[in-house]
Amino acid sequence: MAPQCNFSQIIWFIPGQASVFATACSNPRPPLEKAIVITSQGEPTMSKIIRTEPNAILSKAVEYHGFVYVQGCTAKDTSADIKGQTKSVLDQIDAILETHGTDKTRLLQAQIWVKDIRDRDAMNEIWSAWLPKGDAPARACVEANMADPRLLVEIMVTACK
Numbered sequence: 001m002a003p004q005c006n007f008s009q010i011i012w013f014i015p016g017q018a019s020v021f022a023t024a025c026s027n028p029r030p031p032l033e034k035a036i037v038i039t040s041q042g043e044p045t046m047s048k049i050i051r052t053e054p055n056a057i058l059s060k061a062v063e064y065h066g067f068v069y070v071q072g073c074t075a076k077d078t079s080a081d082i083k084g085q086t087k088s089v090l091d092q093i094d095a096i097l098e099t100h101g102t103d104k105t106r107l108l109q110a111q112i113w114v115k116d117i118r119d120r121d122a123m124n125e126i127w128s129a130w131l132p133k134g135d136a137p138a139r140a141c142v143e144a145n146m147a148d149p150r151l152l153v154e155i156m157v158t159a160c161k
Helices: 082-099 117-130
Strands: 009-012 019-023 036-038 049-052 061-064 067-070 107-114 138-143 153-160
Touching: 067 082, 082 117, 082 153, 107 117, 117 138
Parallel strands: 107 138
Antiparallel strands: 009 019, 019 036, 049 061, 061 067, 067 153, 107 153
16 A cells, blocks of 8 residues: 555645645655646646657657656667667667756666567677666566567667756
């Protein structure tokens, strides 16, 4: 059972941003859909969602409440081996995170799909060298059929600012 809180209202003060107010707390962290942002004029408003390079299917990244959700990235050069494709994907992730004012030291979660699970050790060699020491995110790595059979790896991450 989730711990109960005794507050009828919770207010967060975020430096440089509006205050956040929520009512009827049933646990210490109320769901975001019950949060209201109060502007400096005292008017409620919806929280801003930033979508990077959206198209009809997806956005390269979506930023909301200081979290950055990065699309599944794949290698641009599909002729490269698993190490080359992994490096290409990680370079793309670095660029996307930089666009949103964060970096790989702020990773929270990673989901990795490899075409052949036997390539996991080679992929992990590049992944581990890329990660800052002691800053590994929560992660899953599974074998999957890829949309393009030339793709060997796809990586999707979530980071905070």
